[in-house]
Amino acid sequence: MQVISRWLWGAGPSFHRCRAAAACLATLVACDPAVAPKPTIAAEAPRISHPIGPGVEGESRNLLQSYAARPPIPESESGAWQLPFQSKRIAAAMLISAALDRPQDLAFILTPDATWGLPDRRRVGSRPIFDGDNGETFLAALRKTAQRFPGNATWTTQPVIVGLQESYRVGAEPMWNYWSQGDENLILSMVIVRGTARINYVGMWLDGPQLDIDTSAWGAPPPLIPKARTERIKLPE
Numbered sequence: 198m199q200v201i202s203r204w205l206w207g208a209g210p211s212f213h214r215c216r217a218a219a220a221c222l223a224t225l226v227a228c229d230p231a232v233a234p235k236p237t238i239a240a241e242a243p244r245i246s247h248p249i250g251p252g253v254e255g256e257s258r259n260l261l262q263s264y265a266a267r268p269p270i271p272e273s274e275s276g277a278w279q280l281p282f283q284s285k286r287i288a289a290a291m292l293i294s295a296a297l298d299r300p301q302d303l304a305f306i307l308t309p310d311a312t313w314g315l316p317d318r319r320r321v322g323s324r325p326i327f328d329g330d331n332g333e334t335f336l337a338a339l340r341k342t343a344q345r346f347p348g349n350a351t352w353t354t355q356p357v358i359v360g361l362q363e364s365y366r367v368g369a370e371p372m373w374n375y376w377s378q379g380d381e382n383l384i385l386s387m388v389i390v391r392g393t394a395r396i397n398y399v400g401m402w403l404d405g406p407q408l409d410i411d412t413s414a415w416g417a418p419p420p421l422i423p424k425a426r427t428e429r430i431k432l433p434e
Contacts, residue, residue, distance in 0.1 A: 257347065257348065258347075258348040259343065259344045259345070259346060259347060259348060260292065260343045260344070260346035260347065260348055260350050260376065261292060261295060261296050261340060261343040261344045261346075262296070262344075262348060263348035263349075264289060264292040264293045264295075264296045265293075265296035265297065267289070267293050267296075268293075269293060269294070269297060269299055269302060270286075270289070270290040270293060270294075270302070272302070272305045275290070275305045275306065275393065276393055277393075278393055278394040278395075279366060279389075279393075279394055280365040280366055280368075280372050280387055280389060280394045281354070281355075281357045281362060281365040281366070281372055282357075283394060284354050284372060284374050284385075284387055284394070285352060285354070285374070287306065287387060287394055287395070287396060288352075288374060288376075288385055288396070290302070290306050291303075291306050291307075291339070291385075291396060291399075292339075292343060294306060294336070295336055295339045295340050295343060296340075296343075298336075300331050300332050300333050300336050301331070303326070303327075303331070303332040303335075303336065306395065306396060307326055307327075307332070307395055307396050307397065308388065308390050308395045308396070308397040309327065310325070310397070311325075311326045311327070311395075311396060311397045311398065311399070312324060312325055312326060312397070312398055312399075313326050313335050313338070313339075313398065313399040313400070313401070314398075314400055315400055315401075315402065316375070316381075316382045316383065316384045316400035316401055316402060317384075317400055317412075317415075317418065318373065318384070318386075318400075318418040318419060318421075319415055319416075319418050319419065320398055320400070321412075321415060323398070326399070335399070338401065338403050339399065339401065341403060342383060342401040342402065342403060343383065345378075345381065345405065346376055346378045346381070346383065347378060350376045350377065350378045350383075351376065351377045351378070352374070352375075352376055353374065353375055353376075353377065354372070354373075354374045355372050355373045355374060355421060365389075366389070367389060368388055368389025368390070371386045371387065371388050371397070371398075372386070372387045372388075373385070373386055373387075373421065374387065379406075380406045380408055381402060381405065381406045382400070382401075383399075383400070383401050384398075384399070384400040384401070385398070385399055385400075386398035386399075
């Protein structure tokens with residue numbers, strides 16, 4: 198079996214590269230790479246119906262704890278969210294809602310058709326977030342995943358290239374962002390819906406990254422910048 202490794206963003210020295218946990222799918226280990234099996238999500242995380250504490254002062258905190266001491270972001274603020282420059286604020290709102298166990302906030306942070314799956318821009322293993330439980334299954338998985346990341350996990354946003362800012366601002370292209378630690382990524386896709394920025398995809402490993410798995414049957418991830426747009430702008434050297 199051919200074992201391959203992929204990158205989250207794409208080719209070119211102008212882009213921040215991160216080794217993708219998205220390169221790997223456990224469901225493909227024993228499969229013919231010529232036939233793409235239906236992807237699946239790992240076992241669901243148990244529901245935790247109470248807020249996560251901010252940790253003990255002086256001790257290291259995980260990513261979820263680092264947002265637990267922050268107040269909830271009001272829905273009224275979300276109407277002013279724009280891309281590309283408020284992407285981390287939107288991501289923070291999602292983690293605050295997870296840390297404080299506020300599934301009701303997801304309705305103004307995510308798009309109505311938002312999905313979650315593995316950390317891969319091909320949206321492998323995706324399933325609806327609002328799947329009959331107001332997003333509680335997703336929120337439990339997010340809490341479990343975010344607690345594996347340190348409080349100072351690296352935040353990376355898709356490079357904002359001159360000429361593409363307007364595409365993100367009006368919603369012509371999705372904007373990808375991620376937290377990373379070692380071989381693991383927590384990725385987010387953001388779009389504009391009715392003039393306001395929202396998250397429409399969250400990718401994560403529920404039980405930790407599974408590396409060096411054959412994903413050749415899925416082909417290459419979609420380009421971050423469609424060819425038609427790269428032909429109209431000058432990319433940095």
